Amino acid sequence: MNMKGKSYRVLMFPWLAHGHILPFFELARRLCGECKDMVVYICSTPINLLPVRNLLHLPPRQGDRDDDDNDRSRIELVELHLPSLSDLPPHLHTTKYLPPDLMPSLKRAFDLSEPSFSGLLDTIQPDLLIYDFLQPWACLAAQRRGIPGFTFMASGAAQTSFFCHYSYLAEEEFPFSAIRLGTESRRYTEMLDKSANGMSDRDRLLNSIKLSSNFVAIKSFRDIESKYIEYLSFLAGKEVVPVGPLVPDNYDHLVDADQLKRVMEWLGKKGRRSVVFVSFGTEYFLSEEQMEQMASGLEHSGANFIWVVRFLKEEAAAAGRRNSKATQAMKLPPGFMDRIGPERGLVVDGWAPQRSILTHPSLGAFLTHCGWSSLMEAMQSGVPMIALPLHLDQPLNAKLMVELGVALEIPQQGFGNFKGKDVARGMREVLRSEIGHSVRKKVEEMAEAMRRKGDRHEIQELVEKMLQLCNKDEQGESNMPREMVAN
Known part of the structure; x- marks a missing residue:
């Protein structure tokens, strides 16, 4: 899949939750399997990287592809150290076992890690950033360095389009009756108004989608969510690319x-x-x-x-x-x-x-x-x-x-x-x-x-779009937002 005979460095930056890090890891495995010239760096806190580190060092099992070990060898883990907060010791730099009242503190510490993350961008110098929906600042930090990025949603299109609908079109009913929550629909979306460090989850989600270069990737497939993928694309004003269900190997x-x-x-x-x-x-x-x-x-x-x-x-x-x-x-x-x-x-x-x-x-x-x-x-x-x-x-x-x-x-x-x-x-x-x-x-x-179908077709499509973003940058096209270029 390499169009220019070079290697590509991709930096992945998931939110600090088990249910986000593992889909990012599964996506990394498939990307490395499809593009042999790609190296993927997964960035998270040390406590969150522990299970991923174990997955990287699994011995081959019966039924594994012969080159699966080689694919995993091109995945590297990068530790991000959050600033120290009095109520948030390092073993709680994850949502696992986190008391709910400390979630705002975790998001605040995550936001305050932007200088450290920017330093990692300068060290790794990736060709592309894949980021989660809670940290739009990560994409801005990459764009200031001319690095394109897109957001990867580890959730489904139905619920993402539901939240976006009531963010953009608050007075209108969600167009798909099967997913409505009756009188609870509008009240339910108020959870996005929870704020941490002066930024609501609603703004984090919408800004992450807005900043995403050309498209948004999502952990889903058209067989089950076609109409929701299309509607999310309409709301986002850009293509939504399903990458498949990303069901992992049996790591039991x-x-x-x-x-x-x-x-x-x-x-x-x-x-x-x-x-x-x-x-x-x-x-x-x-x-x-x-x-x-x-x-x-x-x-x-x-x-x-x-x-x-x-x-x-x-x-x-x-x-x-x-x-x-x-x-x-x-x-x-x-x-x-x-x-x-x-x-x-x-x-x-x-x-x-x-x-x-x-x-x-x-x-x-x-x-x-x-x-x-x-x-x-x-x-x-x-x-x-x-x-x-x-x-x-x-x-x-x-x-x-x-x-x-x-x-x-x-x-x-x-x-x-x-x-x-x-x-x-x-x-x-x-x-x-x-x-x-x-x-x-x-x-x-x-x-x-x-x-029968698998997810290889979706991964191939994603790889092609990723390489196009990288190669645009090589051709001299700026990846910075217009307002930044103007300055």
């Missing part, structure tokens, strides 16, 4: 071997499609009330289940303070496991081998918070979903899955306010009813289409 062997063996042996004793996998992602603590309702639903569903529960860890404490919601949820409801018994339910603390569970023949359904990456994994694995969105973009993602026919949604009285009886009903419907059979058939069709 990075987990403790005893934990992996325990889960797989337990699953192996269960009947085909009899188990429900329950997980709410890496960054959400259930409240005491939510724990009680979820436990009640699992108990009364009659189904076998694996429940991933996040108990507060020592590293979640900051300056002697703890997340009060998490503190309340440090224990399962009294007597829960005694009533369930180890044969029917398995509770996993903190992290489970999700990919291995999703692809196991004993798995019948996935009760999910509807994080975007988890949805992509479930669809590719052909697993019907029970949607229980709790916050952020999850309610919109859930609506899309229901529209596609691959999920049933548990009713709530406001996001996060659910009842155990509805959880139990949703599990029984997906596992045993005609509606559940229809959902399974649809998601299996989707999985077959995803496996």
Whole structure:
């Protein structure tokens, strides 16, 4: 794909969250696989780079491409050190285990790292920057040095276009009724008005899209989001380029071997499609009330289940303070496991081998918070979903899955306010009813289409656009905004 016989240096700069860094890493792998003359640098805080460092040093596995090691050897990790804040020690320079009240502090420290990031630009001298939606200042720093950049959205087009719509066209209804949230639609977008360091998330998102050179890349594919991709392109005033679902390889062997063996042996004793996998992602603590309702639903569903529960860890404490919601949820409801018994339910603390569970023949359904990456994994694995969105973009993602026919949604009285009886009903419907059979058939069709198509075509298109941006710069065309050139 190299048009000029030279190597290209690409600097990636994701937001400080597990759900953002891993999609950036997966994109880096595919870019290096498609363009052998590309070197990708992934920039983040040391605490966030730890899991990526482990992925880079994986030994070859059966089924890997022969040149996969070579592709990974052209991915380099670059540490960004945030300025020290009294309430934000270095082990909290990540959203993982971060108490919600410290999120503004993390964004402030991130913004204050701009001088350090600019120094990295001068050292690496990349040909291109790929940045996330919370740091438009990163693109400006690159453009001042004549470096083009584009934003990569690790979320879906439906929810991104929803937020952009109510930012640009606040008085008009979102044109796609399946994704509307009723009377909650406008109020829901107010979360973007949260401010940190004098900048709202709404301004961060809109400015990142505005500054993006020529196009915006997004972790999605046209088979499921074509109309939302087109509408986002209309709102953004530039092309939106889907890069595929970026479902990662199975990295479950990075987990403790005893934990992996325990889960797989337990699953192996269960009947085909009899188990429900329950997980709410890496960054959400259930409240005491939510724990009680979820436990009640699992108990009364009659189904076998694996429940991933996040108990507060020592590293979640900051300056002697703890997340009060998490503190309340440090224990399962009294007597829960005694009533369930180890044969029917398995509770996993903190992290489970999700990919291995999703692809196991004993798995019948996935009760999910509807994080975007988890949805992509479930669809590719052909697993019907029970949607229980709790916050952020999850309610919109859930609506899309229901529209596609691959999920049933548990009713709530406001996001996060659910009842155990509805959880139990949703599990029984997906596992045993005609509606559940229809959902399974649809998601299996989707999985077959995803496996057949892959994402190489999308990656090829992205590489071509990236090289065009780099080569424009070589031809003397300025990548600086007009207002900067005028000055």
